[in-house]
Amino acid sequence: MSDRDQVRVRFAPSPTGYFHVGGARTALFNWIYARQRGGVFVLRIEDTDRERSTEESVSYFIDGLKWLGLDWDEGPFFQAKNRPxxxxxxxxxxxxxxxxxxxxxxxxxxxxxxxxxxxxxxxxxxxxxxxxxxxxxxxxxxxxxxxxxxxxxxxxxxxxxxxxxxxxxxxxxxxxxxxxxxRSDGSPLYNLSVVVDDADMGITHVIRGQDHLSNTPKQILLYRALGKEVPCFGHLPLILAPNKSKLSKRKHGEIVSLPFYREKGILPEAFCNFLALLGWSPGAEDEVLGMKELIEKFDLSKVNKSNAVFDYRGGDERNWTDPKAIAINGRYISAMDLDDLVPLVRERLEEAGIWRDEFAGEKAAWFRSAIDLVRERFRTLCDFATLGRPYFSDDFEMEEKAVRKNLGKEGLAGLLEALAGRLGGVTPFDAEHVEEAVRAFAAERDVKPGLIINAARTALTGTNVGPSMFHVFELLGQEKTVQRLKAAEAYVAGA
RNA sequence: GCCGCUAUCGUCUAGGGGUUAGGACGCCUGGUUCUCAGCCAGGUAACCGGGGUUCGAAUCCCCGUAGCGGUACCA
Structure with a gap:
């Protein structure tokens, strides 16, 4: 349709509310298209609805786009200014x-x-x-x-x-x-405004939600009557709620708004990855694709025609949003460059009030290895401040379930105290030597090593899951190990 | 009402005239002589319904149904 060689696409949100995840995907697809075609990505704020447009809402879009990493080349332009x-x-x-x-x-x-x-x-x-x-x-x-x-x-x-x-x-x-x-007051309506603006800004490819598909013929008529070149159109299937209704903040809560994902510890690149998979698929290949791979592999013409359901279940604490988004995020956390992850974890610890300056000073190397040790089983950045709390702070909770399971066993009385004494003498205090000592200790006391190890896990981290215990011992160090083992004696059954 | 779009496991999807209809997520089971919410292995589960074309249809066509969108002095 268009023979203009420079691709120009735009994202044109109307700032009347929050930044919807569907809008985020539209922005992403436009951005990818621009990047893969060496084109220009324009941001245009469609603020012609004076009553409902707010400056606050404009900033949601600006901030959201920045967070996602979708940098625009031109704009933001404000549609209201084009009214003449x-x-x-x-x-x-x-x-x-x-x-x-x-x-x-x-x-x-x-x-x-x-x-x-x-x-x-x-x-x-x-x-x-x-x-x-x-x-x-x-x-x-x-x-x-x-x-x-x-x-x-x-x-x-x-x-x-x-x-x-x-x-x-x-x-x-x-x-x-x-x-x-x-209108009778002389103000222009949407169909006129978009066409005039898109023509004015030289938009060559209009990529937007499918809800505009039925309006497209009207717009084409307008382009023709105005003697403007008609751009190419690409409409994207909608993102729906599990009951196939429209996904809205009013009905579905903050699960549909972009900032929520940042708060909940989702990484922007992981979220883009997830969003790209709503309506498109790389075929038989791995679905975990970074921005660069997305630009390489994404193909607008292979986007589905049917709407996608955003699979979230309310009230499920573990899967608080579409589980696939969380799963992909977990894979990013495990695989991303540690240097990029460290400052992100710092932010979370600061928010939780358990950040210590030494983590960036004399204990910086330790901090890095702590993150590296625990990140494999974490799925969001929030996990570092919650599940990871015992690694970074002495003020952590002893989970009731773990206490019952690991410290409630027969024959543990006095064992942790004794183990503390034993480990207090291990040098150097590394995984290898601690393992040696723990196994020897278990043999002497004639108990299964697992009994001691699991009890220690709960004593040291308050939980019943985590990395290999000997690495945990080494990470937490001799002093804390001894301290926490002794302190846990109070939780042992019959104590 | 009218106009249009869409329809593959619970969800995201691949595929597409002859396939054991593939993958991912979820869930379940087993393993991981230290745990599991991690990891590994296995399992569960689908072509909306009815006609037609064809040797053969999940695939192409028609009808129905459902969902969605448009039908605004909203965007």
Whole structure:
């Protein structure tokens, strides 16, 4: 459709609320498309709804895009500032006979529409405004009679276009009503504004939600009437709630809003990865794809035509959002560059109030290895401050279940105290030597090593899961090991 | 109501006129002579319904159904 060689795409949110995950995916797909085609990614804020647009909302989009790593090349442009151009376009259309003034009142229109529906026929303007002489219309308008401007949909035409996702589309002009492009107060409507702006900004590929698919023929008509080149269109399937209804914050809570994922310890790259998989798939290959791989492998023409369900279950603490998003995040945490992870963990510990400056000073190397030891089984950044708390702070909780399971066993009385004494003498205090000592100790006492090891796990970390215990001993060090073993004696059954 | 789009395991999806219909996530089971929420191995589970075309249909066509979108002086 377009032979302009520089690809120009845009993300055009309307700042009337939060940054929806579906919007995030639209932005991502636009960004990827621009990056893989060496094109330009434009950010345009569609703030023409003055009543509902807020500056706060604008910042949600700016912050969200930055967080995701979707850097834009031009903008942000504000659509409201282009209003003079929209009005000029309407005047041009009016002058060329592509549009006309309609003097019907909303009441007349509603009545006619109700009749049309009842009689199962198509809707038309009851006042015959379409056929009115323009001079006459001009006179009435200047006399102060309120009117809207409607686009004159050409008769007998058929609008065809090839959507990059949905393929060939055909729409009979007869099925399109003469839509309003200017309100009675003179303000432009969406269909006019987008077309004018997209043409003005030289957008070559319009990639947006599928909810705009049915409006596309109207927009194509506008491009033609305005003598502008029609861009390529690519519509994206929607992201739905588990009951297949629209995913909205009002009904589904913060699970649909982007900042929630940052708070919950999701990594932006992992989230983009997950989002890309909603409607698209790399085939038989690994689904874990970083931004670079996404740019390499993503193919807009292979995006699904059917809507995707965002699989979250309310009330499930472990799977608080789509479990796939969490699983992918876990893989990023395990595999990412440790240097990138360290500062992120620091933030979380600071928020939790358990950060200590020495972690960035004399214990920096220790801090790194602590993170490296525990990260494999963590799935979000939050886990470092919660599940990981015993590694970074002495103030941690003894889980009841773990205490019962590992410290509630027969024959443990006095053992931990004795073990503490024994480990207090181990030098050097590393995994290898501690293991030797622990196993020797178990043999002497004639108990299974597992009994001691698991009891120690709970004594040292308050839980019953974690990395290999000998690494934990080494990481926590001799002093804490001895301390915590002794302290745990109080939890041993019968103590 | 009218116009349009869509339909493969619970979810995301691959595939597509002849396949044991593949993968990922979830879930379940076993292993991991130290745990498991980690790791490894295995398992569970699907082509919306009905017609048609065809030697053969999950795949192509039609109808139905359902979901979604549009049908605004919202974007």
């Amino acid at each position: 151009k929209h009005e000029a376009a309407a005047a041009e259309l009016l002058g060329a006979g592509h549009a006309y003034r309609c003097f019907c009142t909303p009441e007349e229109l509603a009545a006619e529409k109700a009749r049309a529906v009842a009689e199962k026929r198509s809707w038309k303007c009851p006042g015959g405004c379409r056929d009115r002489q323009s001079a006459d219309a001009k006179r009435r308008s200047e006399a102060g009679e309120p009117s809207v401007v409607r686009f004159r949909v050409p008769e007998g035409e058929r609008i065809e276009f090839v959507d990059m996702v949905y393929g060939p589309n055909v729409k009979e002009a007869a099925d399109i009503e003469d839509f309003v492009i200017l």
